[in-house]
Amino acid sequence: MKTLGKALLIPAFCFMFMGCSNHEPVKKKEPESHITFSQEEQKFDIIYMYDEMQEYIDTVREQTGKSNETVFIEKVFEPFKKKSNMEGISLRYIFDPSSEVDKLAESVKDLDKNKDTTNRIIKEALLKSAKELPGNNKKVLVLPLNPEDTIVAEKMGGVGGFVLDDDVIVLQLSSAMEEDMLKYTVAHEYNHAIAGESNPGMMYTILGGVVLEGKADAFANIIFPKIDVPWQEPMTPEVKEKVVTEITELKDSSDPNRYAGLRNGIPSKDIPQWANYKIGYEIVQSYRKKHPEVSIGRWTSMHEAEIIAGSDFEKITAYEGASSND
Structure with a gap:
């Protein structure tokens, strides 16, 4: 779930049978790699990039000397840029090519085999999300997770996600992904995308990134209230105070390394891993509790300073704009 410094849709589908003569075995049609569906006026495109990743694996195994x-870049990243309509992005912005091609190959095989289950899960999450918070058309690109990304694989249920633009969501999946984490991540990233439609400036400072993550987690919790995620484990009052002090000092900074410290943890300061998610979620939930009349759409698009000023964490910043509700 990346936002700063880059920061969790498809119809459930039954197998279709190909035409055959009486002498031919019945064959199942492979699930499509590009699927489109709509809810009212909102259109969703889901694009799987498993075939491109397999081409990468096959070419590396051929030992071409490259x-x-x-x-x-040739087999995956260039096709990715075309399919996402993001021609200007750089490789290091989002991906690290895997050298563990055997593990990656097994993952691609398993993910492809279970693609229709993945379709069902993503579609459910997107439809529920769009019903609560409609927006512009969205494109979702799905890739296998790099097997070297052990944090996502082991601590985040095998599901990674980020918003590349306000109309492009990227999901990276391990073959051992947890279904609940996939649902939750789709809702989380969908909220990021909707927030980006109306207020992209929220992503440009550390404080903006913290509140942005809080909004996305608050939204995902509304859509899937029974799903628990590890970064929402409450902090002790002492730890919370240290995190608040840290983000108060960093609030106007846009240094990705300082933001990464909040995400990864700073042991020397007793800042826990995922501190940005933890405190962001508490800030937004505090705001929602104090302002139940404010709609999901309104607080999703609201400036981070206004959210903080209307919460129990108002000391972090001093925002004097008029409060809004609808």
């Missing part, structure tokens, strides 16, 4: 990064 570096893994060169092959990845």
Whole structure:
């Protein structure tokens, strides 16, 4: 769930059978790699990039003499840029090519086999999210998770996600992904995308990133209230105070390394891992509790300073704009 410094849709589908003569075995049609569906006026495109990743694996195994990064750019990243309509992005902005091609190959195989289950889960999450918070058309690109990304694989249920633009969501999946984490991540990233439609400036400071994550987690919790995620484990009052002090000092900074410290943890300061998610969620939930009349759409698009000023964490910043509700 990346936002700063980059910061969790498809119809459930039954197998279709190909035409055959009486002498031919019945064959199942492979699930499509590009699927489109709509809810009212909002259109969703889901694009799987498993085939491109398999081409990367096959080419690396051929030992052509090209570096893994060169092959990845050619076989995966260039197609990704075209399909996402994000021609200007750089490789290091979002991806690290995997050198563990055997593990990646097994993952691609398993993910492809279970694609229709993935379709069902993502579609459910998107439809529920769009019903509560409609917006512009969205494109979702799905790739296998790099097996070297052990934090996502082991601590985040095998599901990674980020918003590349306000109309492009990227999901990275392990073959051992947890279904609940996939649902939750889709809702989380969908909220990021909707927030980006109306107020992209929220992503440009550390404080904006913290509140943005809080909004996305608050929204995902509304859509899937029974799903627990590890970064929402409450902090002790002492730890919370240290986190508040840290973000108060950093609030106007846009240094991605300082933001990464909040995400990864700073042991020397007793800042826990996922501090940005933890405190962001508490800030937004505090605001919602104090302002139940404010709609999901309104607080999703609201400036982070206004959210903080209307919460129990108002000391972090001094925002004097008029309060809004609808």
